[in-house]
Amino acid sequence: MTGRLHFQPEIETMPAERLRELQLERFRHAVARVMSHSQFYRDLYTKAGVDPDEIRTFEDVRKVPLLDREQIESFFPFQGLCSDPVRVREIHSTAGSRSRKSFLVAATQHDIDYWADLNARALWMVGLRPGDVLLNAFPTGITTWGFGLHYGALKLGMTSVPAGSLPAEQLLDLLVEAEATALSATPSKALNMARFLERKKLDLREGVRCRVALLGAEPWSRAIRERIESGLGVRAFDLYGMSELLGPSMGCECEIRDRRFGMHVWADAFLCECIDPRSGSIMEEGEEGELVWTSLVWEGTPLIRYRSRDLSAITWASCDCGRTHPRIAAIKGRAEDAVSLEGIIVYPSQVEETLLAFEEAGSQTRIVLDKDKRGSDYLSVMVELKDKAYLQDQSLCQALARRMKEAVRQATGILPKEVELLPPGGLKKGSGSEGKTAVVRLEDRRSKMKN
Amino acid sequence: MTGRLHFQPEIETMPAERLRELQLERFRHAVARVMSHSQFYRDLYTKAGVDPDEIRTFEDVRKVPLLDREQIESFFPFQGLCSDPVRVREIHSTAGSRSRKSFLVAATQHDIDYWADLNARALWMVGLRPGDVLLNAFPTGITTWGFGLHYGALKLGMTSVPAGSLPAEQLLDLLVEAEATALSATPSKALNMARFLERKKLDLREGVRCRVALLGAEPWSRAIRERIESGLGVRAFDLYGMSELLGPSMGCECEIRDRRFGMHVWADAFLCECIDPRSGSIMEEGEEGELVWTSLVWEGTPLIRYRSRDLSAITWASCDCGRTHPRIAAIKGRAEDAVSLEGIIVYPSQVEETLLAFEEAGSQTRIVLDKDKRGSDYLSVMVELKDKAYLQDQSLCQALARRMKEAVRQATGILPKEVELLPPGGLKKGSGSEGKTAVVRLEDRRSKMKN
Known part of the structure; x- marks a missing residue:
């Protein structure tokens, strides 16, 4: 230099x-x-x-x-x-x-x-x-x-x-x-x-x-x-x-x-x-x-x-x-990415950061927001794993999902209803402006019209 | 200016x-x-x-x-x-x-x-x-x-x-x-x-x-x-x-x-x-x-x-x-695109030019080279049409295919065995270096091993 x-x-x-x-x-x-x-x-x-x-x-x-x-x-x-x-x-x-x-x-x-x-x-x-x-x-x-x-x-x-x-x-x-x-x-x-x-x-x-x-x-x-x-x-x-x-x-x-x-x-x-x-x-x-x-x-x-x-x-x-x-x-x-769940503000990046910190996690996560039967908001996440072999052990997976749930709760104040673990490549990647929020995909199903 | x-x-x-x-x-x-x-x-x-x-x-x-x-x-x-x-x-x-x-x-x-x-x-x-x-x-x-x-x-x-x-x-x-x-x-x-x-x-x-x-x-x-x-x-x-x-x-x-x-x-x-x-x-x-x-x-x-x-x-x-x-x-x-059919040199661009000159033609053509049962080379072409309505009239199509055959023969010295007419979008487009020969795709089936 x-x-x-x-x-x-x-x-x-x-x-x-x-x-x-x-x-x-x-x-x-x-x-x-x-x-x-x-x-x-x-x-x-x-x-x-x-x-x-x-x-x-x-x-x-x-x-x-x-x-x-x-x-x-x-x-x-x-x-x-x-x-x-x-x-x-x-x-x-x-x-x-x-x-x-x-x-x-x-x-x-x-x-x-x-x-x-x-x-x-x-x-x-x-x-x-x-x-x-x-x-x-x-x-x-x-x-x-x-x-x-x-x-x-x-x-x-x-x-x-x-x-x-x-x-x-x-x-x-x-x-x-x-x-x-x-x-x-x-x-x-x-x-x-x-x-x-x-x-x-x-x-x-x-x-x-x-x-x-x-x-x-x-x-x-x-x-x-x-x-x-x-x-x-x-x-x-x-x-x-x-x-x-x-x-x-x-x-x-x-x-x-x-x-x-x-x-x-x-x-x-x-x-x-x-x-x-x-x-x-x-x-x-x-x-x-x-x-x-x-x-x-x-x-x-x-x-x-x-x-x-x-x-x-x-x-x-x-x-x-x-x-x-x-x-x-x-x-x-x-500002437009922040979502409110029952009055609690959540940034997708907070959830992403929390999940990807797990060494078992692959490169993609997805957050799903929906309403339960009573009309209350809930949050679920899907997480790609680094190694698909992991999925063969049920009890390991359950323990990992529990730890992930707890980590998200600590970071955001919201306990996810479900953590779904997927094999590598299990989540489709976004592209162009769709991919603007990095590896996080957020799907807000609450706003969709129910038929 | x-x-x-x-x-x-x-x-x-x-x-x-x-x-x-x-x-x-x-x-x-x-x-x-x-x-x-x-x-x-x-x-x-x-x-x-x-x-x-x-x-x-x-x-x-x-x-x-x-x-x-x-x-x-x-x-x-x-x-x-x-x-x-x-x-x-x-x-x-x-x-x-x-x-x-x-x-x-x-x-x-x-x-x-x-x-x-x-x-x-x-x-x-x-x-x-x-x-x-x-x-x-x-x-x-x-x-x-x-x-x-x-x-x-x-x-x-x-x-x-x-x-x-x-x-x-x-x-x-x-x-x-x-x-x-x-x-x-x-x-x-x-x-x-x-x-x-x-x-x-x-x-x-x-x-x-x-x-x-x-x-x-x-x-x-x-x-x-x-x-x-x-x-x-x-x-x-x-x-x-x-x-x-x-x-x-x-x-x-x-x-x-x-x-x-x-x-x-x-x-x-x-x-x-x-x-x-x-x-x-x-x-x-x-x-x-x-x-x-x-x-x-x-x-x-x-x-x-x-x-x-x-x-x-x-x-x-x-x-x-x-x-x-x-x-x-x-x-x-x-030089590498030129193909020889029974000793006659053909440039794909000649065939393309001839076919796309027809006002009925769409934007894509494909040339297929193959061998008949006796082992002689033959040439066939596929041509996308501009309008799919054209395909509904059998006799029109036959006449067009005949005119196209004759035009290719005049340009190259080789009479195509067949001219297949396809609806618009019927031919997949090449991309990248595959698309180097513009809208023409040439498929040489003669060199493939027969199983």
Whole structure:
């Protein structure tokens, strides 16, 4: 390693005070910019009495209306464009689904360059240097994750191997053949790779030089992290991003890997706030709430005070890595993923984390919510086992199911009605936006109409 | 359109004489370079008595041994690397298969920049200018096609929409939403889009602003071109490239779209020769043979006199577009695709072209080769129809099958034993390297062991 600790030290270690000033300056500028380019913002902010020139403090920032997903869908396709179309170099799209329109993200060359910087900072942050080889297993296409890390690797002077959505087996082959020292992927993809190595390719392990994994795009638990780290022999780092805001490396864990506040978020590029999802009011520093993001520098399709629905918390407390940018906690889940059972709030990730911590567990779990005959909610879980031989011993299975039930009760306050144990591969994997909640599938049968 | 006719006029219209000198100079340099970096080349050329300093004429070039696919597979993974690994920025891979290893392609920043230039030249050549929007439906990942066109579009000052391998329906949606003026894709993908528009989305046609399609990566016929052009309302251009040599835009059709020699190949970047596939001797200008490629400028994994197995012909005759670079004919097929029936050579593309010219035909055909009871070869074809209603009229079907038989006989000299007509969707589509021969599938049952 070279002596330099940060990729862009002048920005990464800028005094927090100065960073906060820069944020206000850029926020003011961003609001003026969107109002001058987009009728949508002009109407919204005029109605709310927003005058960019009067935004002088963070109190003023809070008077600017929040934006939610439904509102930005009305931008579609280009009502939110804040740049001359001739200057747009790339157009990406968030994953659409039947219930949700896609959102088109436009980037100018300035945006691409800044994006490359943010990703290079993240790659540097986890210990990568010129000469390192990144196997980039995020799809490089209409979504933004693959491109962001690709540009970052090029900017840093690394080698990028854009592997996209290849199957785990081929990724492992490439990991060895291209002599990759780092992997970027979703946690579920990395977990599949670790499983594959465990099951079939232990001999491959010898050839794997990979020491770092940058994982993101879906919530993942400590239990999954440990499985990936031991399975692939890497140190795993959490990466945060939202496709609407050009995806990866909005936040990244530093080498300290603080258990509570792991990921630095780039304060020169984003204003990150934490609000009460119900009232919209600002949470105290360190308190859990919904993250709200403003792109302070994007020219193409900037978003101002955009509700992420991601549940986390923020701190500006100083970090031993020397970076002065604030940190956020690992994403606990999406506000929309939280479910209420008889008034108790449960995050699927809590259940997942609990179940996958069992060494007998395979890589997939499913949570089923239903109503019993009396109309009361109940929760059941299905768990894939690592080894099907386990299923041949009834008494072992019963004991394991009991322990799992008790563990879920301790973590969530709810005792599952049933724990069903399945052979490896017994649970179908989700894909695309369906797979957004990592290896957890949640099936809520309560809301279905009874015929 | 601006007044400039070419993206890099100083190179694109350089006098042919000067180009030829440049080729010799760069060829000599390339041979010296690979010998100094790669043990493989050093051994091969030393044995053959090659001395780079003595390469003064094209006669000398022909003394340098040809390389074939099997040889470069022995490079795997990096015996063919001719650059310091620290300078490698991207690693791609050709499509592997069970019978064939993949080949790792390495590119330095110099290679990426030159690659962007070649692709920008191609995009400019088909009439695109800054402000145009390219819907790039080549996968941007481990293969090279998507990235090449992406970099080219950025270099030219266009907007790139990296859509990758989305389904035809979503591509059409994006074509409208992103207001794309150009499409890059495989001919079979473009054909699927045209079919989809014909079948279900005629209303979409209104919103399609796309006027140009750049199609390549598999051989395609005039009949398919016409179907794509009328279906999508575009002008289609043929694009040539090989993944081993960084993929797209090694050659591209100019606005003249000469029926015989359509595609200019970039003589500053590649030496393109045409040989007799059997003897290896050089063909006369204009005569059909196998193309052999030398990358004159690549630093990462250059290939010298690499046999493409693609059948075509070359001419240096002047072109009305003003470009002085030589031209090649549309790829007739791969040398390895040609099949012999009782001594008659048949190219699957000939059969495909003949069948798809029928307006009753859908988008898929399949050719079956088998032996009859006496051990003689015969050929049968299956053809998907555009409309299943057609199958209800027996006499119409019989007449159509007769006309198709006769057409294949005229094109190939072989009368098919049977023409089977199938409803739309009746033939399974190939994928990945299986789909290399575009919409044609060939099944050779003659070589199977009889039990």
